[in-house]
Amino acid sequence: MLSFLLRMGIVFFSLLATGNAVSKDSVSEFHVATLDGKAFLNVYVSMPRKERVSAGTKIPVIVVVPGTKATADLYFNPLAPNFEQDEDGMLGLGSKLLANGIAIVRFDTRGTVSGRRCMHGKTRALNFSEFVTDCWNNPARKTVDFESLRQDIVTVYQLAMTLPDIDEKRMGVLAYSEGLLHVANVTGRALIHPRFIAAIGGPAESPYKAGERQMCAFIPDLLAEHFSKNMTTLNVSEMAAVAQKRNWKGQDVVDLFGAKSEIDANDMILAKEKLVTNFTNNLKVYSDVPRHAVFSETRDGINRVESSAGYMKDFFIEKTAFVEPLSELSGFAGPVEIFYGDNDQRLNVPINVGILEKEKLKNKHIHFNVYPHLGHGLEQENQETIPENVANQIVKKFHWFLSN
Template identity: 25%
Template sequence: MKNYILLCCALLIFSVAVKAQEKAAFTADTVSFNSPDGKITFAGILTRPKTIKNAPAVVIVSGSYQQDRDGTMAGHPLFKQIADYLSANGIAVLRLDDRGTGKTTGVYQTATTEDFADDALTAIRFLKEIKGIDQKRIGLLGHSEGGAAAAIAAAKSKDVAYIVSIAGLATSGYESLIRQNEDLVNGSQQTEVDKKRSNEINGMMFKVAYKYAKSDSLESVLNKTYADWKLKDDAYFKTLNIQYDHFRFPVYSYVKTATGPWYRYFVRYNAAETLKKVHVPILALNGGKDLMVNAESNLANWQNYSAAGGNRKVKTVLLSGLNHLFLPCQTCTLAEYRTINADFSVRALDIITRWVQTM
């Protein structure tokens, strides 16, 4: 026991020393710059190693939903943790407030995944003007949907030197919606009957959204699809001899989302065609317990879709026991995120750091 206490104390002292060293090893500066058309002002933090004169750099590309520069999700400032670790180990990192968030202007709700890709390219152009950054070694680090945005950016521009995907999407939008929602439903506390009903109506609505994504009639067709299903489902439920029906499909909010520009673009996003056009090195990491972006299928797609375009410079890593935020988990549901007392996986950070340093 005495040795155990001494070991804990030693580890604590070591941890404090490492954090102090990391804090002293890099600078953190508030930055801002404009989009090419001058309509959006981007704001964020640029962290840079102090002792490296020509450092490689990454731009963090966030996933779905508005996020601040620190990538604060369920109380975890993930992007700040990533930036501090990488910059303490020789890599410059630019992390930004999303459009319409924090000190970045613009409107998030009308933007698409391709718009986010263009924002990432604007950030790279900004970094190319910064002294101490190696212009030929600026890459994108995309989380979740940010992985798709990074791929779109790399397919459009030679300014992207490499891609790091963390739980990044390498599946077409329609397929990812089906898989993500089935994983969430099947991992939920719903009854088996309600899981079946959820998966059925979700699948029907996603299929309609895909088919009519470019049509003005999308809203009316979605509402009709739900109304027709509801009649049949009500009749089905009556046969179950269950007193109360606790199942609810949020039809109003779904239709509102599905008819917006982001969803119309995303549901038609073709990952295979995009990745065929990406010819830069790719590092893709996924947590094995991720319910939002399935690890096995997306890691396979990063490799296979890229190889179809002749790019075999792809490394994939499956990290067991981690969720979508690269945190250790038990149930791994969204509700558990806020209760987890841990930071972004150090193992993942070490893999990313070593890989980027070879670029």
């Protein structure tokens, strides 16, 4: 207990020393020490205006957990030409939560800095050197594995409980993508006690299965869909365009098929075999290297730590790799609500829905929704916003969960 109080004292000091309230948009920014003392987390607290909260009433809060290497500005990419997207960090969902009197606590994953906050006023996309210098923290990224990600969720959740005017009995968690893996774990271990858990694009599959599907089958299967339209070949530009929509670099797909200007069904089979071979080789590397090793990307002499070997081991090699997240919630009595878009760029939605259908037989609190024509983050194509009717439905559910 003493060590817990001392650590919370450090957190309080961080809040008092670095908090910088911005009344215009009701956002405060804090730097909070991690449990292991190896990094600081950037935490952003958005509070609803007083007129949106009944007098004398404490405020409910949603703690938002980002996905893989993501930040509180979930879909803001400082390297992309359209970096001005995602106004509230939640594709428009955040402003609706605030309008309904719900506070929001968001944070950057360890070693990353939210897109807008590392721009330093620039009105153009950053180059790679600027990005690594201002938006990335290589030493902190080296410390990331599944347990550190989970510790960080607990740290932010405990911080949210201490905020003035927050109702610690009315707290929910919204996880994006991979974040569901870690939220399910810390909830199942009773390290946090949310009223409900929700996820957008959250995998029901184990990390290993989800990763294997992304690396080995997703693009070949996607491209194969185009052959169903009585087409016998695809040209390079068509391949690149399809891949770009699914967050693959067009050049990666071109490289996959070599110098061919067109591909046929046999080329698809060979490409899939090549991807499976690459995946198998990667597994051997993940297995052989020590946990403290790192995997990096270098451009123009600038090095960026992509991930630690420990993280990759946890994703593909260790016991954690084979755990379906919702299996960890057998003792959780609150609602679990997962939202998918049927145009998801990263998950196989029918397979994940099948898993959820089976889980529902064991846990009546699990529910899911699949929205047509929306992507991994429920975004509309080429608009980078959640449709208003979908956002309203989500906020209505959250409001009900927090009120009952």
